[in-house]
Amino acid sequence: MILFLIKEAIRSNRRAKLSFLFSLISTTVGLILIAVSILSIRISESIETYLQNQFEVQVYLKDGLTKLQVENVKNDLQKLKNVQSIRFVSKEKAAEKFVKETGEDFRKILDYNPLPASYVITTAGEGTINFPSLLKSIKKIKEVDDAVFPNALYQKMLFYLKTFQKYIAGLGILLSIIAFYVIFSTIRLIIEGRKDEIETMKLVGGSLFTIKFPLLLNGVFIGLISGFLAISFLYALEIFIRVYIFNRLPNFLNLTFVLLILGPALGLISSFFASWKISLKL
DSSP, rough: OHHHHHHHHHHHHTHHHHHHHHHHHHHHHHHHHHHHHHHHHHHHHHHHHHHHTTEEEEEOOTOOOHHHHHHHHHHHHHSTTTTTEEEEEHHHHHHHHHHHHHHGGGGGGGGSSSOOOEEEEEEEOSSSSOOOHHHHHHTTTTTTEEEEEEEEHHHHHHHHHHHHHHHHHHHHHHHHHHHHHHHHHHHHHHHEEEEEEEEHHHHOOOOHHHHHHHHHHHHHHHHHHHHHHHHHHHHHHHHHHHHHTTTTOGGGGGGGGHHHHHHHHHHHHHHHHHHHTSOOOO
16 A cells, blocks of 8 residues: 555656656755755854964063063963963064064164064864953963954954855755745645546545645655755765865765755655645545
């Protein structure tokens, strides 16, 4: 009995080839964008972690500190959260760097070095590092004159990442709604095409399960095939991005199970609503 109903579902798809194909394409695209919207959050987090570890915090020391005081500042900095490494830049090294970068040697004019000694901090940590809080903690150290971080550039990059994430998520939701509607419409067309057959089944005593099951199965087939197609596309996309764009990606195939459940679920729900009005009333 079940085998017969499965064959009926397959036969229904053959009758509405164009609608079935359109449903398959739209559902696949919808699933891909749902997956991409989820991945965009994880990817943006990976990129954010990568970016925040590329920037350095400049900690400028007050003039006239003893070696012991300078060492004490280093010890205090090492106790702070998210501090990975600390590099000391002496006044002499700062002057050499200034001359190298600008090509102007202030030592020919001034008889003293106005540049402060400093520590350069590199950060590390998963998730968002609270740089304003980190800078505030650094500035509380009495031997520190100032602490600087390129916050404007960092925040601008984060803004673009978050904006991209919102657009992808919105597009994923929109395509999911479209996919739902297309599957719904396809099942409705199948129902219209089988109207006489359904009426005949009612007359010979066919159960509601026998009538509806092929239609529900039809939607599940569309969702399942779309899930496999979406997984194949995402696997190829992951390889391309890792090789040519950015290799610090979460594993796309972690969503395999999600897509294999989400696709058939989307098809089943669409088919359920499309066949909702079918009853045994003649």
